[in-house]
Amino acid sequence: xxxxxxxxxxxxxGVWSHLGWRDLKVRYxxxxxxxxxxxxxxxxxxxSSSLAVSFISTSNALSILPRVAVGxxxxxxxxxxxxxxxxxxxxxxxxxxxxxxxxxxxVYQLVWRNMxxxxxxxxxxxxxxxxxxxxxxxxxxxxxxxxxxxxxxxVCPMWLISRLVYRIPTLRSLIPPIFQFxxxxxxxxxxxxxxxxxxxxxxxxxxxxxxxxxxxAVFNSEVNWKFLLRLVLLLIFSLFASEFLFRRLKSIKTxx
Amino acid sequence: MLCISLSDVxxxxxxxxxxxxxDRLVLNKxxxxxxxxxxxxxxGENGSGKTTLLRVMAGVFTPDxxxxxxxxDTRSFFDMGFGWEIELxxxxxxxSRSVIDAQxxxxxxxxxxxxxxxxxxxxxxxxxxxxxxxxxxxxxAFSMCTFGSPQVLLIDEGIGTVDSHFRKKALRRLNEIYGxxxxxxLATHDDSLLKQLCTRGVVIHKGKIQxxxxxxxxxxxxxxxx
Numbered sequence: 001x002x003x004x005x006x007x008x009x010x011x012x013x014g015v016w017s018h019l020g021w022r023d024l025k026v027r028y029x030x031x032x033x034x035x036x037x038x039x040x041x042x043x044x045x046x047x048s049s050s051l052a053v054s055f056i057s058t059s060n061a062l063s064i065l066p067r068v069a070v071g072x073x074x075x076x077x078x079x080x081x082x083x084x085x086x087x088x089x090x091x092x093x094x095x096x097x098x099x100x101x102x103x104x105x106x107v108y109q110l111v112w113r114n115m116x117x118x119x120x121x122x123x124x125x126x127x128x129x130x131x132x133x134x135x136x137x138x139x140x141x142x143x144x145x146x147x148x149x150x151x152x153x154x155v156c157p158m159w160l161i162s163r164l165v166y167r168i169p170t171l172r173s174l175i176p177p178i179f180q181f182x183x184x185x186x187x188x189x190x191x192x193x194x195x196x197x198x199x200x201x202x203x204x205x206x207x208x209x210x211x212x213x214x215x216x217a218v219f220n221s222e223v224n225w226k227f228l229l230r231l232v233l234l235l236i237f238s239l240f241a242s243e244f245l246f247r248r249l250k251s252i253k254t255x256x
Numbered sequence: 257m258l259c260i261s262l263s264d265v266x267x268x269x270x271x272x273x274x275x276x277x278x279d280r281l282v283l284n285k286x287x288x289x290x291x292x293x294x295x296x297x298x299x300g301e302n303g304s305g306k307t308t309l310l311r312v313m314a315g316v317f318t319p320d321x322x323x324x325x326x327x328x329d330t331r332s333f334f335d336m337g338f339g340w341e342i343e344l345x346x347x348x349x350x351x352s353r354s355v356i357d358a359q360x361x362x363x364x365x366x367x368x369x370x371x372x373x374x375x376x377x378x379x380x381x382x383x384x385x386x387x388x389x390x391x392x393x394x395x396x397a398f399s400m401c402t403f404g405s406p407q408v409l410l411i412d413e414g415i416g417t418v419d420s421h422f423r424k425k426a427l428r429r430l431n432e433i434y435g436x437x438x439x440x441x442l443a444t445h446d447d448s449l450l451k452q453l454c455t456r457g458v459v460i461h462k463g464k465i466q467x468x469x470x471x472x473x474x475x476x477x478x479x480x481x482x
Contacts, residue, residue, distance in 0.1 A: 018355040022341065022348075029343035029384070094338035099356060100315040167277065254317055255270040255277065 004246045005155070005239070008102050016105050020112035035120055042121050046072050046128075053189050066125075066133040070143070070218055071188035071211050073121050078150065078207060079179050081114045085158040086165040086172050089252055096253050103252050104242070107159045111151050118147060133219070142217035149235055150210060156238040159245060163252055187211050206234055257327065259408055259439045260290040260313055265322035267308060267463075282308045284463040285322065290439055297454035297471050298443035299478045305463040306443035310334070310410050313441060328407035328438060336397035342386040346377055346396050349385060353400050367403050374429070375399035376422070395422050402429050405436040412443050447475055 009016075028034040046069045053068070054061035085107065089096070092106045122140070129137045165171045186207045190197065202208045209227040216224040267283040282305050290296055298306045311317045312324060314332040339356055340349050350371045354364040372381045375395045380388065388396070434440055434453060442453055450457065450471055457474020459467035459481075467477040 012358075014361075015355055015358065018352065022344070022352055025348075026341045026343045094335060094340075095356060097311070097316060098332070098334050098338040101356070250268075250320070251318060254267065255272075 003243060005104060005242045008104055008246075009108060012101070012105050012108075015101065016108040017112055019109040020116060023109070023113050024116060035117075038117055039121060039124055042069075042073065042076065042124050046124065049189055057190075057194055059194065062132060066128050066136070067191075067215060067219070068189060069125055069128050070214055073118060073125060074146075074150070074210060074214060075183065075186065075188045075207070076121070077114050077118045077147070078154065078210075079183070080117070081111060081154050081158055082161060083175060083179060084110055084114070085161045086175055088158075088162045089166040089256075093256055097256055103162075104155070104159060104246065107155055107162060110158065111154060115147065115151055136218055136221075139218045139221055143214060146210065146214050146217070149231055153206075153231070153235045153238045156242040156245070159242065163249070166252060167255065182207070206231065257292040259292055259294075259327050260288070260441070261323070261325045262286050262288045262312065262319075263323040265312060265319040265324055267312060267317055268320050269308065282463050283312065283319070286312075286460075286463075286465055288458060288465065288468070290441065292438045294456055295440045295454040296442070297450040297457045297474065298441065298460060299450065299457055299474055300443075300460040304460045306460055307334070307412050308463075309460060310412050310441065310443050314410050326408065330408040330410065331401070331404075331406035332410040332412075333401050334410075334412045336401050337393065340385060343384055345384055346375070346381040346388070347372060350396070350400055370403050371396070371399040374402075374425075391422070398422075398426055398429075402426075402433055405433060407438045409433065409437040409440045409442075411441070413445075450475065 024035065028037065031037055033040070046065065049072065050061045050065045050068045053059060053064060088106045088110055089103065092109075095101060096103060096106070122143070125140055125143075126137070129140060161175070165175070182205075185201055186205060187197070187202070188211065192199070192202055202212070209230050213224045213227040213231060216222045216227075265283055265286045266281065268279050269282045270277040271280050272278075286309065298309060300306050308317065310332065311334070312319055313326065314330060314334075315326065316332075316334075339353060341352070344352070347368060350368045351364060354367045359367060375381065375392075375398070377392060377396065380392060385393065385396075440453060442450065444450060454471045457467070457469060457471040457478075458465060459474050459478050461481075466481070467474055469477075
């Protein structure tokens with residue numbers, strides 16, 4: 001059986017990786033400090049969020065800082081990837097109508113771009129862990145396979161959002177508040193033990209599984225098998241769903 | 257040798273009307289065979305399906321029904337400036353186009369150098385596109401599209417306008433690539449261009465082939481029926 005999504009991923013790797021890098025180059029073309037803006041932004045958000053949480057809870061800002069940073073960097077990756085996918089087909093219209101490129105390549109380009117940003121933002125984690133959590137510094141390596149797992153899982157929902165928003169552009173304004181709401185339901189700034197949040201928020205939320213898995217791997221050098229299994233199952237479901245869409249969906253090109 | 261073959265090709269496009277989409281059959285069982293050496297003009301009124309047909313031939317659109325085959329290195333000229341980023345330089349955009357067009361890694365440098373030289377942009381080639389005049393953009397677009405000697409050329413509405421200084425050079429280059437291409441398929445409303453470049457004419461009406469013959473017969477068929 002031919003696995004079309006993987007074949008496209010491999011055969012067009014030069015194109016999506018180039019376009020992903022190019023997007024970043026364009027984004028920071030007029031900036032003096034370039035991609036360091038993104039790092040500065042992350043530092044400010046993580047510091048201020050940790051401070052805010054420490055004010056409203058009994059936690060010490062410095063002690064929660066590494067955990068908030070790990071959570072926030074993943075949340076940024078997921079949130080940005082999904083939000084940006086709402087614009088992806090609109091932005092790539094010219095390329096789609098003039099080349100034989102398959103539309104899924106635009107999604108790969110977007111995932112790749114955000115993976116590069118993730119890698120770049122990891123500098124913040126390394127510095128924070130060197131200062132505050134030195135014993136767990138090497139465990140940051142565990143975040144790489146977790147990132148791969150998340151990236152592949154995201155392809156299908158991103159593709160669906162891209163198509164849906166292209167057909168119904170008004171959805172574009174609905175998506176950010178939905179993600180804002182999901183952010184508050186996800187243990188990025190809070191932990192279930194601190195807040196006594198209902199267990200269901202963790203059990204049905206894939207991002208919460210991801211947070212649990214990455215935190216346990218980084219801070220306790222342990223694998224949370226329950227969450228890992230769920231995420232792997234979700235990944236398998238997502239891969240099959242992408243392949244199904246690849247075979248069954250009529251190209252968005254004929255709707256442009 | 258058969259270069260392009262379409263057998264009973266149909267295509268449905270979703271067209272947006274207000275807030276909803278409507279499916280329209282834009283190509284209806286198209287059968288056409290184009291052999292090596294042929295110069296084909298696609299003729300028809302606006303909305304008849306000329307551009308869609310060219311995009312099927314270019315592999316941009318996958319037909320909903322029928323069979324499509326194409327042999328040979330193909331170049332299509334639909335929108336010459338697609339994929340540009342105005343913040344990037346002419347050189348960077350040219351390199352980007354070579355990647356999007358999946359040119360072999362080794363020929364990319366040749367491509368970028370050729371475009372830089374042919375477009376006569378000089379130092380501007382290394383400046384962002386946002387600093388270019390319309391004429392400079394047209395020169396860059398033209399140069400990007402006319403590199404090399406593609407076997408199959410698919411052109412929609414001729415190749416764009418360039419400034420008067422560059423026009424002679426551009427026309428010379430066009431005649432070169434038209435002459436070198438094994439197959440030329442041109443969709444345009446310009447009868448004189450069709451007579452000048454094509455030998456065969458295909459008249460398309462509401463997504464169906466209405467006439468297929470010599471270019472002169474096709475043009476007169478089109479004028480009597482339109």
